[in-house]
Amino acid sequence: MPSPGVAGEGDDDMAVVPSGSFVYGCDRREGNPADGEGPSRRVDVDAFRIDRCAVTNARFERFVAATGYISDAERIGWSFVFAGLLPDDFEETRGVAAAPWWRQVHGASWRHPEGRHSDLASRSDLPVVHVSHHDAVAFCAWAGKRLPTEAEWEKAARGGLEGQRFPWGDDETPNGEHRCNVWQGTFPSRNNSDDGYYGLAPADAFAPNGFGLHNMAGNAWEWCSDWFASNRFADGAAAGLVNPHGPVQGTHRVMRGGSYLCHPSYCWRYRNGARSASTADSTTGHVGFRCARDLTS
Template identity: 40%
Template sequence: MKKFTQILMLLVALSVLFSCSSNQKNREEVTPPEGMVFIPAGDFSMGGKTVQADRDEFPRNEVELAGFFMDETEVTNRQFQAFVEATGYVTIAEKDIDWEVLKKGLPPETPKPADSLLKAGSLVFQATDGPVNLNYESQWWKWTVGANWRHPFGPGSNLEGKMDYPVVHIAYDDAKAYAKWAGKRLPTEAEWEWAAMGGLDDPVYPWGNVAVDNATDKANFWQGLFPYENTEADGYLNAAPVKSYAPNGYGLYDMAGNVWEWCQDKYHVEAYSQMSEAEQLVNPQGPRSSFDPMEPYVEKFVMRGGSFLCSDSYCSGYRVSRRMKSTRDSGFGHVGLRCVKDL
């Protein structure tokens, strides 16, 4: 009996050794496409983990994911320009607004705005003169006719010296179009959060658990008093060139701050409760429908990662679990994208 037990233990040990060697070999054989990194399969607890977490980050769910590839950086102006030159694509911010389409997502009886406000443009950040009520975002977002990815701050601005900066003023539909052209897709929320963690054990931020006050060398976000005083302790007032800060454990840059990144999932305030009702959370694709109680008439999609405007006083978007949302035609001066690709 003792000899049989010893043989059994030896077989188990050999099996484990073979399995580990096989997994290591498979990982070594995975060659990511140019500009992408391999994100291994795994499982994790998805959702809020600090007192800063919002209600839409709960309840936490155990999620299992297959491996995939992810762009090592946010899509840059250089990359997006190549897409436009190859296809002739025109972004939403470069098109006049169709009032008949727009009003379908607004409360009934909403009056039509002046025609001058329906001209092609986008929202550009403008610092306030002093402290303001942070519940009213219109105080620092200015609708700017002529603002788009080519002119990020409006007419008179351009991309000179900024080809390696993340492209901005990108709406959800623009992001989907680029991803399709590149032979990729947008990440699911679950994929994005898993990748942002960089292999760490349930971190608050992509760089770990070092508080943001001591992390100005780790990401591009707002330091000082939002939205009127930015000390630029991280070196940048607005967006930074990609790879300006160290990557996370998977080799991904700017998974915190710089610009928000679109995910493929529809936004639903109760999405995580819906996930909890599922029998198996393997490669979840998000809710079937969208609902935001703040704007119940419009369909919204998820954004992740935060931007250069995030601060703890307003938006702790650099947390790996933080969710943001907007309509598919929304463009902002701090919104871009990053793509993934299936193995």
């Protein structure tokens, strides 16, 4: 196993997010109340480094080659795949009752994103997916990094802008230009692919935000280190929080940023203040991660 911090080309391509305060959360009531986007608070976050792009298949492959790591999806033997990416004649498999567009696919993993019939050919620059929170933590440890806290992630996503919906501003498509990879059309039956992508886009596909970070909205959800709580300030914490963290325990880990499957009609969670969560062992074809590091490390 290599020493921390020498994981390979591209693993030190990080941006510095400066220290300072920002308004954490959203009071616009545009999301699902159970997500706990608000109330917002002004918090202080120390400076830190964060990957400019989500961890790609190429980077994760180097990690696995160096360590022999077996991901949760590989160990369990299956993962959830978006039905629209499967062949028309794909065998019938179990779906998710509340979200029938997700299909349980045996053999699906980060190596085989749509099952055994698929591979990573021409996908080296796509975000690695079908990775659990456990998998993300293991990669970070190997690389000498860590997952960002939820507050760090949101500050990074905002790119220095205050109170804006998206990393580039308040308008989703300024001057008609698509700035992220999400669903256009009628979900889940028709995707117009106006942004140029039906499934995942390369990790650096769209212009970076003010901190030099790509794809902080859409494309693939990103794990954070925090346990999820629907009210991040339930303990009556003061507005001047410093480096806030989630609860000390829980059942779900925070995910941020949304994915290529997001659409305002059912999942407008690719806004800066939006959030979601999943169990630490869950894997799907639209969840990945990026790493952070303390500025002094």
